[in-house]
Amino acid sequence: MALANDTIKTRLTQKFGEALSQWEEPYGMLTFTAPKDLNLKILQFLFDEEELRFRFLTDLQAVHYPNDKGRELAVVYHLHNLVDNVRIRFKVFADIEKPDVFSATALYQSANWMERETFDFFGVNFIGHPNLIRVLNVEEMDYFPMRKQYPLEDQSRVDKDDDMFGR
Amino acid sequence: MTDKTTDHIALPEGSIEKKTNTLNLGPTHPATHGVFQNVLEMDGERIISATSTVGYIHRAFEKIAERRPLYQIQPLTDRLNYCSSPLNNIGWQLTCEKLLGIKTPKRVDYLRVIIMELARISDHLICNSIVGVDSGAYTGFLYVMQYREMIYEIYEEVCGARLTTNIGRIGGFERNFTPKAWKRLEDFLDEKTGYPAQLREFENLFTRNRIFMDRTIGCGPISAERALNYGFTGPNLRAAGVDYDVRVHTPYSSYQDFDFTIPVGTTGDCYDRFLVRNQEMWQSLHILKQAYKKIQEFKGAEAEVYHADSPEFYLPDKKDVYTKMEALIYHFKIIMGETEMPKGEVYNSIEGANGELGYYLISDGGRTPYRLHFRRPCFIYYQAYPELIKGGMLSDAVITMSSLNLIAGELDA
Numbered sequence: 001m002a003l004a005n006d007t008i009k010t011r012l013t014q015k016f017g018e019a020l021s022q023w024e025e026p027y028g029m030l031t032f033t034a035p036k037d038l039n040l041k042i043l044q045f046l047f048d049e050e051e052l053r054f055r056f057l058t059d060l061q062a063v064h065y066p067n068d069k070g071r072e073l074a075v076v077y078h079l080h081n082l083v084d085n086v087r088i089r090f091k092v093f094a095d096i097e098k099p100d101v102f103s104a105t106a107l108y109q110s111a112n113w114m115e116r117e118t119f120d121f122f123g124v125n126f127i128g129h130p131n132l133i134r135v136l137n138v139e140e141m142d143y144f145p146m147r148k149q150y151p152l153e154d155q156s157r158v159d160k161d162d163d164m165f166g167r
Numbered sequence: 168m169t170d171k172t173t174d175h176i177a178l179p180e181g182s183i184e185k186k187t188n189t190l191n192l193g194p195t196h197p198a199t200h201g202v203f204q205n206v207l208e209m210d211g212e213r214i215i216s217a218t219s220t221v222g223y224i225h226r227a228f229e230k231i232a233e234r235r236p237l238y239q240i241q242p243l244t245d246r247l248n249y250c251s252s253p254l255n256n257i258g259w260q261l262t263c264e265k266l267l268g269i270k271t272p273k274r275v276d277y278l279r280v281i282i283m284e285l286a287r288i289s290d291h292l293i294c295n296s297i298v299g300v301d302s303g304a305y306t307g308f309l310y311v312m313q314y315r316e317m318i319y320e321i322y323e324e325v326c327g328a329r330l331t332t333n334i335g336r337i338g339g340f341e342r343n344f345t346p347k348a349w350k351r352l353e354d355f356l357d358e359k360t361g362y363p364a365q366l367r368e369f370e371n372l373f374t375r376n377r378i379f380m381d382r383t384i385g386c387g388p389i390s391a392e393r394a395l396n397y398g399f400t401g402p403n404l405r406a407a408g409v410d411y412d413v414r415v416h417t418p419y420s421s422y423q424d425f426d427f428t429i430p431v432g433t434t435g436d437c438y439d440r441f442l443v444r445n446q447e448m449w450q451s452l453h454i455l456k457q458a459y460k461k462i463q464e465f466k467g468a469e470a471e472v473y474h475a476d477s478p479e480f481y482l483p484d485k486k487d488v489y490t491k492m493e494a495l496i497y498h499f500k501i502i503m504g505e506t507e508m509p510k511g512e513v514y515n516s517i518e519g520a521n522g523e524l525g526y527y528l529i530s531d532g533g534r535t536p537y538r539l540h541f542r543r544p545c546f547i548y549y550q551a552y553p554e555l556i557k558g559g560m561l562s563d564a565v566i567t568m569s570s571l572n573l574i575a576g577e578l579d580a
Binding site for chain 1: 221222225227229230231233234265266393395396397398409411416417511512513514516523525527529537538540542546547548549550551579580
């Protein structure tokens with residue numbers, strides 16, 4: 001019997017109570033928000049629990065919401081239960097001034113580079129990561145390029161001399 | 168150095184010399200097939216540790232995508248895994264369709280399956296024949312190369328391009344398959360003169376070849392548990408014995424209508440990965456035949472359908488643009504990227520040629536994605552490379568890298 005979203009929700013609520021919020025099911029995938037200090041406890045609980053068995057970290061990345069003061073950076077985890085073939089997603093929010101989130105590398109080897117990528121582009125500081133350095137950008141870079149305050153070049157700008165490029 | 172593995176090397180008392188050598192393999196090295204750098208710590212010819220450096224061809228696709236309407240992101244996906252661009256293209260279209268709620272007709276699904284399976288074959292045949300090249304057997308590579316050419320000619324007939332295809336559109340294909348395209352597909356599938364015969368020949372050259380077996384068996388192995396922990400997907404995970412395939416677990420594009428099996432290996436070494444890929448090519452050929460048969464069963468108006476009815480996102484016919492007001496408006500809005508998309512977040516994945524290729528798309532109701540993330544399978548499983556090659560020979564490291572099917576474009580996004 002496939003694992004239903006309601007069952008997952010009930011089990012998580014039993015364990016963590018009111019700490020988990022914003023339950024949604026966009027396009028069928030159970031999504032919730034958790035306090036950032038609980039992220040490892042939730043991952044471990046989802047991993048260990050015989051009924052839930054979310055033991056595959058599909059994806060880990062961040063999103064920047066500059067208008068959401070105090071919780072600008074969202075770190076999003078996508079987990080997959082390969083036995084029952086159910087996916088869930090959960091988010092933790094961090095303050096951009098102090099973006100400390102616990103690292104999942106002890107539980108998932110695959111989190112290593114995914115967290116490095118997230119650090120590289122958003123500056124999320126993963127506490128407990130064995131080697132938190134930039135992975136895709138150059139090491140000398142002193143900003144986090146995927147944050148929203150760094151826009152792409154405006155295509156309609158006129159102050160630039162593009163004669164050489166035939167635009 | 169206090170590393171136990173080098174204790175057998177005796178250096179004179181008080182020597183400050185290292186017991187190991189540092190070897191820089193890459194970023195441009197003939198044996199790495201792409202821009203990969205590995206700094207290896209070597210004891211003679213044995214690898215003690217490795218550090219991978221990636222990012223040499225990082226092009227910030229995720230950032231660029233935040234300024235582009237959906238249809239303009241598709242050419243970016245071409246450049247992820249460029250050995251099988253149509254898979255990336257169609258994966259992206261399926262993601263957009265999921266967000267926009269577009270339902271595609273069955274015929275479109277089957278046409279897509281044909282293109283996707285051709286792409287899978289073209290990717291696997293390159294990977295497997297390169298494993299052959301790296302183990303010293305160049306012939307197989309030359310044998311199968313002309314069949315990739317045949318696949319590229321089919322792409323060419325469908326969309327006009329060969330490598331970075333930008334094939335299809337949100338909702339379907341930009342034009343129907345021509346009779347020439349079907350002819351080429353028939354030629355490709357022909358049992359006697361087409362790819363099946365060649366693949367059999369290729370297998371004869373390699374599968375029970377003593378030299379090839381000695382070179383690949385036990386080379387770069389990984390257990391199922393480690394593979395899952397490292398986030399392996401695709402043929403590399405299946406070679407380790409886990410039968411996870413997105414086509415079966417979460418069928419998309421009507422894969423549930425097809426009959427095929429998932430080949431699995433046991434040890435997860437280079438040889439198993441090779442066998443799994445070969446077997447997958449046979450399964451792909453099997454799917455292609457079924458899809459071709461199903462396509463021929465469509466009669467009347469249904470047999471001409473090649474796109475969904477979604478005027479807001481699918482470009483209207485050119486003659487309608489010139490004669491109909493509504494079509495002109497849609498044409499303008501699509502080209503200028505002025506169509507708002509619904510608010511929402513969607514994760515959609517397909518079985519790419521080297522693993523689960525995922526697209527995580529967040530829309531805030533604007534014209535461009537708020538955030539787009541590509542789950543690139545190679546980026547995730549390349550982390551395991553130092554563990555796979557540790558303790559092995561340098562030449563094993565080369566063959567392990569090619570059998571993992573790493574594509575630099577996908578790795579660095």
